[in-house]
Amino acid sequence: MLPATRRALLQRTAVAQSEGRAPSLVAAVVRDGQPVWSGARGSVDGQTPDGTTQYRIGSITKTFTAVLVMRLRDEGLLDLGDPLEKHLSGTGADGVTIGQLLAHTSGLAAESPSPWWERTPGTLRPGLEDVLGERPFRHPSGQRHHYSNPGYTLLGSLVEKLRGAPWAEVLGREVLEPLGLHRTSVQPQAPYAPGLAVHPWADVVLPEPVEDLGLMAPAGQLWSTTEDLGKFAVFLAQGNERVLSAESVREMRTPAALPEGGWESGYGLGVQLIRWDTRMLAGHTGSLPGFVACLLLSEKDGLAAVALANCTSGPLIATLTGELVQIVADAEPRIPETWRPAPEVDRAVLGLTGSWYWGTHAFGLRLVADGGIELGPLSPGGRRSRFLAEAEDTWIGLDGYYAGETLRAVRRADGAVSHLDLGSFVFTREPYEVGAPVPGGVDPEGWRGSRS
Known part of the structure; x- marks a missing residue:
């Protein structure tokens, strides 16, 4: 000191x-x-x-x-x-x-x-x-x-x-x-x-x-x-x-x-x-x-x-x-730990990283150093939580709004990920993705302009 x-x-x-x-x-x-x-x-x-x-x-x-x-x-x-x-x-x-x-x-x-x-x-x-x-x-x-x-x-x-x-x-x-x-x-x-x-x-x-x-x-x-x-x-x-x-x-x-x-x-x-x-x-x-x-x-x-x-x-x-x-x-502010690449990565989980949408709210999912994942809004504020792997394609919330809640990657018959389910909320790769199992359904004509 x-x-x-x-x-x-x-x-x-x-x-x-x-x-x-x-x-x-x-x-x-x-x-x-x-x-x-x-x-x-x-x-x-x-x-x-x-x-x-x-x-x-x-x-x-x-x-x-x-x-x-x-x-x-x-x-x-x-x-x-x-x-x-x-x-x-x-x-x-x-x-x-x-x-x-x-x-x-x-x-x-x-x-x-x-x-x-x-x-x-x-x-x-x-x-x-x-x-x-x-x-x-x-x-x-x-x-x-x-x-x-x-x-x-x-x-x-x-x-x-x-x-x-x-x-x-x-x-x-x-x-x-x-x-x-x-x-x-x-x-x-x-x-x-x-x-x-x-x-x-x-x-x-x-x-x-x-x-x-x-x-x-x-x-x-x-x-x-x-x-x-x-x-x-x-x-x-x-x-x-x-x-x-x-x-x-x-x-x-x-x-x-x-x-x-x-x-x-x-x-x-x-x-x-x-x-x-x-x-x-x-x-x-x-x-x-x-x-x-x-x-x-x-x-x-x-x-x-x-x-x-x-x-x-x-x-x-x-x-x-x-x-x-x-x-x-x-x-004497804390000196952060030296960043290093992870020694290994689960490629299936790596494929889940990136942007997801809860309705029209943009979220990002990323891997974190302890082997878990973090899901949070891309804009300031909102509900952000860390999750720890519990079983294959399943994680449990550690903190924040989703503490104790279960996050699941739901797959189609061909093994591809359809969506994320978080305490019944559906997260899709595109906002209100057509064909995704969004409760209440998605208008089949998709997004449109004011003249449509």
Whole structure:
């Protein structure tokens, strides 16, 4: 990384720590899967913290819990459309699906009943009925995004039920160990920063309580470091076959709900989405008394940033983290991979490339580097999707409007391609091609001028 970029990152971090009055703040940047910068301000036990110093990460824990649920889904043990009650009965969350819990569209309350769960021991909430309370719902399920900490308690309990082991044990075995996150833990491990509150009108601090959250742990219990969260960010961008595939983490990063903030933000499956200038950043923020945290990644830039501080409020941690990504992306834009011809090509698929018409709308079909195809309009905007081969002459949509839809090349008796069928839409080589099986038929006299 260029010296000027490194200085800009340090300067931005220093401003955040100073103006936010954080006792300590650590930050790091990862580029193309490798750590490229880290910085720290303030002190922990008289020492400058570094990438191995633990901070509590609050709701970033939810993303870890979501990974465990997605693993259960990928193993066929559940479906995201399943009602929670199918696998975990007696919760009182009747009708709520697993996918709704992941995306915070279950309608459940934002918090558990009093006392304030973040500042009190989990032993005060020994059962799910204590977490959900007598009136668990605030909205009808599936109708709106309403962030719910108790919802992730239910997901943690679901993991425990289907795995037959405590959430923390399952997390360590199935996520932390395979990804090499050795400094991420349920309880703090030295060196770690103490949780502090900074007086809003004076430069003095007050220790915050550090509680074991009990059943609420899957919503916000974890401690971690910038080094570990950098590795976790790489996993969220690329996947890891020992934990979750690239396709499954892409699904986690796909918008599933639109929060009240409008189009500037969204939520996937355990992943927050933030529109930042021209970028869509994915990750999560976190806070518990004494700590604020944020992890954000930009897939298109190959960049991720992490920022952690030990104060209840002060630094605008998401703003800092997003700006760290932007500083590097603007100062040192990603150098594209060298173009090379494909090592091999399926000639039958090659014959499908080129222009196609949906009615009078012109589309182009092209092969892409991963062996799939892309179909999109030749004009700006419109419905563009990538497809992955599923069987001969059949592809499944990966993203965009046609995600999950089937694209088929329909052949005539002589083997020549007649048309493409995409979710019942017919694409032909010529606009409203005479003789093509276009629903409603094509006028046999064909195109004509105004004097015809």
